[in-house]
Amino acid sequence: MTDMRVVFLGPPGAGKGTQTKFLEERYGACQVSTGDILRKAVRDHTPLGKKASEYLDKGELVPDDIMLNLVAERLRERDCEKGFILDGFPRTVAQAEGLEGILKDLGWGLDSVFCIQVPQGVIIRRLSGRRSCRKCGSLYHTVFNPPRREGFCDRCDGGLYQRQDDLEETIAARLRVFEKQTSPLVDFYRKRGLLKEINGVGSVEQIRSRVFQAVGEAAA
Numbered sequence: 001m002t003d004m005r006v007v008f009l010g011p012p013g014a015g016k017g018t019q020t021k022f023l024e025e026r027y028g029a030c031q032v033s034t035g036d037i038l039r040k041a042v043r044d045h046t047p048l049g050k051k052a053s054e055y056l057d058k059g060e061l062v063p064d065d066i067m068l069n070l071v072a073e074r075l076r077e078r079d080c081e082k083g084f085i086l087d088g089f090p091r092t093v094a095q096a097e098g099l100e101g102i103l104k105d106l107g108w109g110l111d112s113v114f115c116i117q118v119p120q121g122v123i124i125r126r127l128s129g130r131r132s133c134r135k136c137g138s139l140y141h142t143v144f145n146p147p148r149r150e151g152f153c154d155r156c157d158g159g160l161y162q163r164q165d166d167l168e169e170t171i172a173a174r175l176r177v178f179e180k181q182t183s184p185l186v187d188f189y190r191k192r193g194l195l196k197e198i199n200g201v202g203s204v205e206q207i208r209s210r211v212f213q214a215v216g217e218a219a220a
């Protein structure tokens with residue numbers, strides 16, 4: 001697929017970050033993870049980070065107007081001209097509608113929306129073992145995808161950490177937020193004929209091959 005312009009939907013822990021990184025490597029499209037952008041802003045103590053941190057800590061959504069401005073700016077950057085993979089955005093119907101306006105202004109449209117489906121029990125096991133690299137953002141799991149050296153990234157040797165919002169109380173809040181605010185997007189995109197559903201249960205490799213197959217079919 002050239003100039004891929006796609007969205008990845010799915011509950012927290014569905015594998016969106018892991019799988020969209022694979023797609024970025026394979027297709028050269030730019031992965032735009034709003035969660036990664038916000039976490040970096042919090043780490044760097046930027047004005048955006050200051051506004052966003054309380055929402056992130058509680059597992060709640062950052063307000064739509066902030067998110068829409070952030071994404072509108074990000075998609076205008078040069079690296080998105082060769083295509084983009086949105087990971088974690090949109091998360092509300094207002095964001096999805098706003099995204100349509102942003103893309104219209106840019107003269108683009110969405111090719112497909114992939115929804116990774118995973119039952120709740122699997123999500124909780126995945127999120128509680130998830131670890132991320134502080135330096136390059138690579139993702140690991142203590143049981144399902146451990147690094148070669150415990151606590152350190154295989155790719156860049158950066159230190160691994162557990163996200164604050166992957167603690168058990170916050171996971172429950174994030175799942176509630178997903179059900180209420182984000183799951184209506186499945187119908188929103190189904191009605192537009194863009195939705196492709198992917199079974200997100202299995203190993204990272206199994207899901208990767210399903211994702212590549214779905215993306216390949218969508219491009220054909």
Ligand code: AMP
Pocket residue numbers: 012034035036038055056057059060061062063067087088089090091095165174
């Ligand atoms: P993620 O890494 O996608 O799970 O996002 C982590 C956190 O960042 C979420 O729990 C929200 O607090 C915030 N966030 C990320 N993307 C969005 C979005 N599109 N809208 C609102 N909040 C977001």
